[in-house]
Amino acid sequence: MDKLPRWADVVLVPLISLLMAAAISALVILAIGGDPVEAVKVMVTGALGSAYGWGYTLYYATSFIFTGLAVSVAYHAGQFNIGGEGQAQIGGLGVALVCLALPWPHWTIALPAAMIGAGLFGAAWAAIPAYLAAKRGSHIVITTIMFNYIAAALIVYLLVEVLRPAGQMDPATARFPAGAKLPTFGEIPGLSLFFSKNVPANVTFFVALAACWGVWLLLWRTRLGYQIRAYGKSEPAALYAGISPTRMIVVSMLISGGLAGMMAINNVMGEAERLLQNSAEGAGFIGIAVALMGRNHPIGVFLAALLFGFLYQGGAEMGLWTTIPIELRLLLQGLVILFTGALDNMVRMMLGVFFRAKAKEAA
Amino acid sequence: MNPAQDTGRQETAAPAIELRGISKAFGSVQANKDISIRVMPGTIHGIIGENGAGKSTLMSILYGFYKADAGEIIIHGRPTQIPDSQAAIRAGIGMVFQHFKLVQNFTVLENIILGVEEGALLRPSLSKARETLKHLAEEYELDVDPDARIEELSVGHQQRVEILKALYRQADILILDEPTGVLTPAEADHLFRILDNLRAQGKTIILITHKLREIMEITDTVSVMRRGEMTATVKTAETSPEQLAELMVGRKVLLHVPKGPANPGATVLEVENLRVVDADKVERIKGIGLTIRAGEILGIAGVSGNGQSELLQVLGGYCRATGSVKINGQEIDLTGKHSDGQSRRARGIAHVPEDRHHHGLVLDFAAWENMIFGYHNAPEYQKNALIMDNAGIVEKTEGAMEHFDVRPPIPSLPAKSFSGGNQQKIVLAREIERNPDLLLVGQPTRGVDIGAIEFIHKRIVELRDAGKAVLLVSVELDEIMSLSDRIAVMFDGRIMGERLPAETNERELGLMMAGVTGSGEAA
Structure with missing residues (x-):
């Protein structure tokens, strides 16, 4: 098959996929008696029309950047890490333990410590499936999925039996000390001119941007990244070159798990300020779609995360202000994943026919 | 019409x-x-x-x-x-x-x-x-x-x-x-x-x-x-x-690269009683021995699947074996921690593998990324402890592409976009430019154009003349006959015998490749 021009591959294919997902969503909204035009209006104004809306969109996007990067790094080593959800929850445990361990004097000290905690815990949770895949040949997709459930159960157990302060009714940790509170966009000088105090978007957004840059640097500028990508592209070639498959699987999964775990800085430390059940709220899974749509490149992941942040926030607004139920948000996300991920080749093929016809005309 | x-x-x-x-x-x-x-x-x-x-x-x-x-x-x-x-x-x-x-x-x-x-x-x-x-x-x-x-x-x-x-x-x-x-x-x-x-x-x-x-x-x-x-x-x-x-x-081609008599020096490779058992417990190499001296080409003839691939992989560091292999008199590790491609390269073994699509190249990688493949840890390719010197590698690739006449000479082009001959030249350039003591070459001209065959053969002979040892494995008898200084024939995991190219012919080698030792019917 002919190759598409690069701009078409990078811009046109995702765009058409999105439009198709939107079109079908519109049909569904029509079918349940809603008004798609109204829905789009509410989504756009709700997510992008105000500083308040942006404050949520960017908050969600921050989480998705981390989980999207996590999936991407593993993908470059040929590993499909579906365990972002569990790794993010265990990362949250790391954040909670760090934040509750000391009476932190200031967030600038608490943040790096919490990042390390989140990264280490997330990585540790990915380490077991990675070891099993590298040494025992078990399938990473299966093991990471199973580890999501184990993580959820473990967190519930710990929250109920171990971490819950005496006398507290709900399964959650104690509130983190004030010194561990991350500034939100409303509290950052400069940004506070636009954002109100109570938006959840916080400094973690900048950590996420740095993570994008870091992942790019890792994959395309370091020896380790070179070896990860070589192994991901061709295992026999890696063996020939003396690149150890075991090492590549384990290292890439540790980085992937670490990134997924770091997401907890955003939601656990930045927003909830204590560890709750199901803290990741599906962001680990959305990371898969974000990575797929972002072509496993940090820039793509960033843009896709923004889109999904928009869908998340806009969908919530739609559920709030229209008769369309909030569950339709799930449908919307599902369709976007279906079209950008699974049916990607369909769009590509259609475009291929189109470009061939055009090339013929030109010839 | x-x-x-x-x-x-x-x-x-x-x-x-x-x-x-x-x-x-x-x-x-x-x-x-x-x-x-x-x-x-x-x-x-x-x-x-x-x-x-x-x-x-x-x-x-x-x-x-x-x-x-x-x-x-x-x-x-x-x-x-x-x-x-x-x-x-x-x-x-x-x-x-x-x-x-x-x-x-x-x-x-x-x-x-x-x-x-x-x-x-x-x-x-x-x-x-x-x-x-x-x-x-x-x-x-x-x-x-x-x-x-x-x-x-x-x-x-x-x-x-x-x-x-x-x-x-x-x-x-x-x-x-x-x-x-x-x-x-x-x-x-x-x-x-x-x-x-x-x-x-x-x-x-x-x-x-x-x-x-x-x-x-x-x-x-x-x-x-x-x-x-x-x-x-x-x-x-x-x-x-x-x-x-x-x-x-479209131009005059030398079908047989002219080469002078070999001038063998010290022994570079010494293989003794080498055995390979694969994952299905089938013995692929059944106790072979061979030596190659500096400045000579040993050709291994044989129908594919008779143990030549395993021999190359053992020497290249990605197939386990028992027995003894010495490089410049020093034993190399065949099973342990130092039995990988990196350790072999450190010992001066370069390897142009039989299957360049699966082993020799990462097809999705750009030419410049492939030009350091296997040598990516070498200090000259690093900018500092963390970051690779990509710009420097691209520059070196340009030089190597010119030196080895790789066309088109575009370092950023993915390896899969080159023709078979040019892909092989990329692999060859990478391995030869490292100036190895021993070059392993498998099927150097498989799927390669006639024009490129001449070029590749010349380079292999040049390396020999520079005093390096070359192990050549090929299923093309013509190639074995015209390049080798000595020919060993492999059949069913064994070496059937060694011949000098001047003293044998295709018929005799063909019989040995079919497992016939003396004058008789196929085994």
Whole structure:
């Protein structure tokens, strides 16, 4: 098959996929008696029309950047890490333990410590499936999925039996000390001119941007990244070159798990300020779609995360202000994943026919 | 496409196949440009050309896989449309592909009738096929057990099934695409006997190949293709390999690289009692020994699958073995922590692997990324402890590409976009530029154009003349004979013996490759 021009591959294919997902969503909204035009209006104004809306969109996007990067790094080593959800929850445990361990004097000290905690815990949770895949040949997709459930159960157990302060009714940790509170966009000088105090978007957004840059640097500028990508592209070639498959699987999964775990800085430390059940709220899974749509490149992941942040926030607004139920948000996300991920080749093929016809005309 | 030109035909019999002005373009690439050939019935016509010259496209048009943009096909004097392969079969054209199209777990008979079953019940067609098969086997030396499953048959026999399939469909024009690529010399000889018989019975055969020797051996006429055009059609008896090579490449080509006598120095590689047992517990190498000295090329001849691949992989560091291997007198680790590609490279072993697509290159990587593959840890490729010196690597790649005449010389192009010959040059450049003590080379010219073959052979001889040891593994006897200073023949995991190229011939080596030690029948 002919190759598409690069701009078409990078811009046109995702765009058409999105439009198709939107079109079908519109049909569904029509079918349940809603008004798609109204829905789009509410989504756009709700997510992008105000500083308040942006404050949520960017908050969600921050989480998705981390989980999207996590999936991407593993993908470059040929590993499909579906365990972002569990790794993010265990990362949250790391954040909670760090934040509750000391009476932190200031967030600038608490943040790096919490990042390390989140990264280490997330990585540790990915380490077991990675070891099993590298040494025992078990399938990473299966093991990471199973580890999501184990993580959820473990967190519930710990929250109920171990971490819950005496006398507290709900399964959650104690509130983190004030010194561990991350500034939100409303509290950052400069940004506070636009954002109100109570938006959840916080400094973690900048950590996420740095993570994008870091992942790019890792994959395309370091020896380790070179070896990860070589192994991901061709295992026999890696063996020939003396690149150890075991090492590549384990290292890439540790980085992937670490990134997924770091997401907890955003939601656990930045927003909830204590560890709750199901803290990741599906962001680990959305990371898969974000990575797929972002072509496993940090820039793509960033843009896709923004889109999904928009869908998340806009969908919530739609559920709030229209008769369309909030569950339709799930449908919307599902369709976007279906079209950008699974049916990607369909769009590509259609475009291929189109470009061939055009090339013929030109010839 | 002008019917008025049709009037001046002079031959007494109509050609079995005549192509007139066939053209076919893929996008901006003109795969076939105004191709015309005539093949007389009862002859073998060779079509020779480098990879990408347009041979396969032309045959695909003839078999209905592609539709020509212009031109006409005339079969036995009748202009014929071939929109699909069914039409080709009806026109009496049979095709034997390079990669067989057989159902692995069907029997020979079942494969033969597949697609031409008559009626709802299989039994009548099967017994009819059995009868026909018997006749064909007698007539053409095409004997195959009709009840054997395809997966149980050797490659040579599978190919016979393909030929039988075509004959069963009453083909009288047979097209064979690179038929000897997968065969042993003995199997190839047998195939040529079959083709000879078919010709004697009046069948017309088109043989597509890039091997000059086969063209010279069996064809009556030969057409040469270059860059989509037919550059010449000549009678085989009136041409020579040198002339054909020149027509193929467009310039004079040395078919045998001149090389002086070897000047062997100290022993570089010493292998003793090497054994390899694979994952299925099959012993692939059964205790072999060999030595190579500095400044000499040891060629390993053999039909593929007799342990040569494992030998290269053991020395290259990615296959476990027992026994002893010494480099410059020092033992190397065959099973432990230091038995990987990195440790081998550190010991001065460079490796041009047999399978450049799976091992030698990461096809999706750019040329510059491939140019350091395996040597990516070398200090000169790092900017600092963390970051690689990408710009510097690109620059070095440009130099190496120029030095090794890699075309196009674009470091950012992915390896998969280069032709086979240029891919091989990238691998060769990478391995030779490191100035190794021992170079392992597997199938250096597989899928490589004639022009590039000359270049690659020269480089290997140059390395030898620079005092390096070279281990050459190839299934091409020509290549082994012309490059090696000593030849060892491998069969069934053992070394059958060593010969000096001047004191042996293809026949003797061919027998050794088939497992015959003295003068006797095949083992």
